[in-house]
Every structure is written in C-alpha cells, then in structure tokens.
Amino acid sequence: MSRIPILNVYYLLCYAWKHWKSGDTVRRDRLDRLETVQDLLAKILSQGVFQLIRTGLDRGFSEVHEDIAGVRGRIDLAQTTKRALRAKGQIACVYEELSHDVLHNQMLRATLRHLLRLPNLDHKVRGDVRKGYLKLAGISDIHLNRRTFGQVVLDRNRRNYRFLLSVCQLIYDQLLVDETSGQATFREVSGIQLAQLFEDFVIGFYQSEQHKYAVNKKGRRIRWNKGDMPASSVAAVPRMEADVILEAPDKRIIMDTKFYEETLGGRIGGKLRSNHLYQLLAYLRNREATVPAPVRHDGILLYPTVDQHVNISVCLEGFNIRATTINLGQPWKQIRNDLLGVLP
Numbered sequence: 546m547s548r549i550p551i552l553n554v555y556y557l558l559c560y561a562w563k564h565w566k567s568g569d570t571v572r573r574d575r576l577d578r579l580e581t582v583q584d585l586l587a588k589i590l591s592q593g594v595f596q597l598i599r600t601g602l603d604r605g606f607s608e609v610h611e612d613i614a615g616v617r618g619r620i621d622l623a624q625t626t627k628r629a630l631r632a633k634g635q636i637a638c639v640y641e642e643l644s645h646d647v648l649h650n651q652m653l654r655a656t657l658r659h660l661l662r663l664p665n666l667d668h669k670v671r672g673d674v675r676k677g678y679l680k681l682a683g684i685s686d687i688h689l690n691r692r693t694f695g696q697v698v699l700d701r702n703r704r705n706y707r708f709l710l711s712v713c714q715l716i717y718d719q720l721l722v723d724e725t726s727g728q729a730t731f732r733e734v735s736g737i738q739l740a741q742l743f744e745d746f747v748i749g750f751y752q753s754e755q756h757k758y759a760v761n762k763k764g765r766r767i768r769w770n771k772g773d774m775p776a777s778s779v780a781a782v783p784r785m786e787a788d789v790i791l792e793a794p795d796k797r798i799i800m801d802t803k804f805y806e807e808t809l810g811g812r813i814g815g816k817l818r819s820n821h822l823y824q825l826l827a828y829l830r831n832r833e834a835t836v837p838a839p840v841r842h843d844g845i846l847l848y849p850t851v852d853q854h855v856n857i858s859v860c861l862e863g864f865n866i867r868a869t870t871i872n873l874g875q876p877w878k879q880i881r882n883d884l885l886g887v888l889p
Contacts, residue, residue: 548851549873551579555589556877560749561742564708583731584667586716587660591673593709594653598680603706605647612637646685649697649706654681655689656713659720662729689717740804743849744788747802750884751789758791758798758888763836765790767799770834787828796889797838799828800845817857817868821846829864845887849873 549557555576559565571592579585597603610621612630618640624630625637657678660666666674687693694714699707718738722729734742752760767785774782789800803821825844833842844866848855851874858867871883 551582551585552576553873553877553880554582554585556880557742557746557873558589558712559708560753561745562708562711563749564704565749565753579667579670581667581731582734583660583663583665583716583719584670586712587663587666587670587674590653590656590660590709590712590716591670591677593705593712594657594677594681595673597653597705597709602645602650603647603703604643604645606641607644607646608639609642610637610639645683648687648693649699649703649710650681650684651687652689652693652697652710652713654678654684655687656716657681658686659689659722659729660716662722662727663720663731664728689713691717736804740802743804744802747800747847747884748789750881751791751888754881755885755888758793758796761790762792763790767828767832768835770831785828785831787832790832791888795840797840797842798845798888799825799832799842800847801825801828802847804849817846817859821868822861822866825866826861826864829866830862833864843867843889845869847871847887 552573555571555573571589575592576585576588579588609618610624611617612635614634614636616636617638619638621637621639625635628637630637657674660674661671661678694710694717697710699710715734719732719734720729721732748760751758765786765788767787769782769785771779771782787799788802789798791798791800801821801824803818805818825846829842829844842864844864846866846868848868848870850870850872852872854870854872856867856869858865860866867887869887871880871887873880875883
C-alpha cells in the first residue's frame with residue numbers, strides 16, 4: 546500500500562466502507578502532504594470527530610446508579626438495605642439519563658488515545674489527534690478489544706459514525722502496543738487485508754458510479770450444478786461465492802478481484818495464473834447452469850497495479866474472459882475512468 550498515493554488510499558476506504566454518499570470527512574487537499582497510512586487514518590479520525598462535534602455528538606440513554614435524598618427512577622432496595630442508606634436519609638436509585646457517553650463515542654476517544662502512543666505520528670496530525678481527544682472530555686475512556694466493535698448498533702442515519710468506526714477498527718487491528726513502555730507501532734497492512742479492501746472497493750465503486758448493471762443484486766453465492774449428486778454428498782461440497790456479479794438485460798458478468806504483486810505468473814512469466822482462470826471458469830460454468838438466461842456470462846479478472854499494465858482477452862469453453870489491471874498509482878480521475886471502461 547506504500548506505493549499507492551495517500552489520496553487514492555482515502556478513496557479506496559470511502560468506497561469500500563460505503564462512505565461515498567456522506568461527503569468528505571476530511572478535505573482532500575489536506576491529504577496530499579501525508580506519507581503514511583497511519584497519518585491518513587489519524588487525520589480522517591480527528592477531522593471526523595471535529596465534524597461530529599460541530600453537527601452534534603450522538604446521545605443515548607445510559608443507566609446511572611446514585612444515592613440521593615429523594616426518589617428518581619427505580620429504587621435499588623438491596624443496595625439501600627445493605628448499606629443502611631435510610632439511616633443517612635438517602636435511597637439507592639437507578640435511572641436512565643440522556644448522555645453523550647455512549648459506546649460509539651467511547652470508542653472514538655479510546656482510539657484517539659491509542660494514536661497518541663505512536664512516536665512517529667506526523668507532528669501536525671498529532672496535534673489534531675490530541676485536540677480531538679480533549680474535545681471528547683466527559684466521554685469515558687474505555688479499554689478496546691475485538692468484541693467491542695461487534696457491540697455497536699447504529700441505524701442508517703449514522704453513516705459518518707459507521708465510517709469512523711471502520712477507521713477505528715483498522716487502527717486497532719494494526720496497532721501493537723508495548724505494555725512496558727506504553728508506546729505503539731503501526732503494522733503494515735497485510736496482503737489479505739489489502740485483497741479484501743480492494744474487493745470491497747470495487748463493489749462499492751460499481752454500486753455508486755454506474756447504473757447500467759445491478760451489482761450483486763441476487764447475492765454473490767453461486768450454486769453448484771450438482772446434477773445427480775447424492776444428497777448425502779451435498780454437505781461436503783464447499784460454498785462458492787464470487788466477488789462481483791453484474792447483471793443487465795443484455796449482459797451478465799462475473800468479476801473476480803485479485804491482489805497480487807505480479808499479475809502474470811508461470812515458470813517463465815507472461816502467463817495468466819492458471820488457478821485464477823480455473824476458479825473463474827468454475828464460477829461461469831455453474832452460474833450459467835443454475836441461473837439460465839438468454840444472455841451468457843462473461844468473466845473479468847481485475848488486478849490492481851501501480852506499474853505493470855495487462856489487458857488480455859481469451860475465449861474458453863465459450864466464455865469471453867478478460868484479464869486487466871487498474872493502475873492505483875495514477876490520479877483518481879483516471880482510475881475512475883479506467884474502472885468504468887472495464888465494463889462493456
């Protein structure tokens with residue numbers, strides 16, 4: 546990812562995490578000077594927090610336990626008796642209070658605190674992170690773990706929060722904290738993560754930027770053409786799922802995204818990777834058999850690159866298959882045009 550311009554990484558994240566409809570969380574002209582993914586994520590998060598504060602932080606009801614002279618909410622009789630509060634003229638009460646101290650705000654503040662542990666964070670970005678952390682004073686500073694991210698429930702009107710929490714999760718996944726020194730290091734994004742990010746980006750891009758094809762409208766799962774296979778054997782057959790299925794009245798396309806340093810393989814190079822072709826052919830054969838229509842499927846293998854360009858078309862078993870690359874090192878406008886140009 547270090548060879549992809551930071552501004553293009555921002556676009557990848559926005560489309561992958563369905564943020565294209567919500568406007569810019571951070572001004573794009575402020576990203577050009579950044580050099581690392583950790584600085585980009587920290588900038589997005591801090592600027593996103595500033596935006597939430599301007600528009601109004603989300604609030605929710607939280608349970609409050611308090612000893613008071615009167616009655617508020619329900620009486621905690623067990624605590625009142627156990628601690629002999631009546632002798633002091635008090636009652637243990639439990640009530641709900643509308644507060645900004647809700648889980649998703651707590652996660653934002655905790656992630657900002659983790660970022661401040663990075664010793665090599667850009668100086669100006671660090672200032673924004675510290676400012677964002679201080680502006681969330683009054684929000685509990687919780688301990689983050691992987692389960693926390695699965696506990697947040699947001700409705701459709703919380704797109705900005707959903708995007709920022711995706712940023713928080715990526716930061717959490719990449720940070721390694723030394724418990725002795727308290728300092729943190731930011732790991733390189735792995736090849737598996739990049740492959741998933743590119744796949745999600747392509748899906749989000751085509752859902753947003755073109756209207757000729759329905760994108761994964763019937764889901765991505767492809768049923769096997771089982772034929773006379775005994776029912777007892779069906780459970781042993783692995784699930785088959787394509788990355789992108791595009792459908793229009795006059796065209797059906799199965800697209801498989803691949804994230805490889807070298808697009809072409811083979812012992813002497815210059816060959817399409819056989820395992821990629823076999824996989825795509827399996828998708829094409831089985832969907833053609835299980836979802837019949839007058840229009841046959843075409844196949845596309847889509848690879849990201851920053852230098853090597855490939856554009857190869859072949860016809861195998863009656864299926865038109867194209868292998869092509871998208872240069873993520875070029876200006877975004879050209880990336881957009883090239884992605885739209887991939888579709889016939």
